[in-house]
Amino acid sequence: YxxxxxxxxxxxxxxxxxxxxxxxxxxxKDVLVEFYAPWCGHCKQLAPSxxxxxxxxxxxxxxxxxKMDSTANEVEDINIRGFPTIKFFPKGDENKVxxxxxxxxxxxxxxxxxxxxxxDAEDKKDSAKDEL
Numbered sequence: 001y002x003x004x005x006x007x008x009x010x011x012x013x014x015x016x017x018x019x020x021x022x023x024x025x026x027x028x029k030d031v032l033v034e035f036y037a038p039w040c041g042h043c044k045q046l047a048p049s050x051x052x053x054x055x056x057x058x059x060x061x062x063x064x065x066x067k068m069d070s071t072a073n074e075v076e077d078i079n080i081r082g083f084p085t086i087k088f089f090p091k092g093d094e095n096k097v098x099x100x101x102x103x104x105x106x107x108x109x110x111x112x113x114x115x116x117x118x119x120d121a122e123d124k125k126d127s128a129k130d131e132l
Contacts, residue, residue: 010054011051011054011055011057011058011065012050012051012053012054012065012066012067013054013064013065013066013067014066014067014068014069015033015066015067015068015073016068016072016073017073017074017075020068020073020075021075023064023066024066024089025089025095026064026091027091027092027093028062028091029062029063029064029091030062030063030064030088030089030090030091030113030116031063031064031065031066031088031089032053032063032064032065032066032086032087032088032089032100032109032112032113033066033067033068033086033087033088033089034046034050034066034067034068034084034085034086035067035068035070035078035080035083035084035085035086035087036067036068036069036070036083036084037069037070037071037083038069038071039071040083040084042083042084043083043084046084046104049104049105049106049109050065050067050109052106053065053106053109053110056106056110057113062091063113070083070085077097078097085099086099086100087099087100088100088112088116090116100112
């Protein structure tokens with residue numbers, strides 16, 4: 001029996017249906033979400049890498065690593081065909097959803113997330129040039 005202490009932040013944020021949109025469509029955050037089923041073998045295999053990923057980015061100002069039990073929560077407009085399904089919700093006002101189809105190791109996830117940050121930096125450089 002483990003008692004959760006208020007403010008005891010887990011590195012992987014657990015989402016539920018009613019708070020889902022507030023977290024993933026936050027214009028200031030890039031959010032990677034694993035949609036899982038508790039009984040799913042592949043999800044259980046992924047858990048250690050995903051937890052490490054959460055640990056790696058837990059103090060990052062603009063990246064959130066999250067997961068949601070899809071057997072207990074439903075969200076509109078998100079198509080889940082199998083478990084685990086991983087989707088990326090980039091920051092911004094467009095409410096975009098990107099299917100993550102990369103590898104399932106800590107390095108694969110890290111490269112993907114760091115790549116999105118690099119693209120962000122490039123976009124900022126480009127828009128700065130446009131203003132000149």
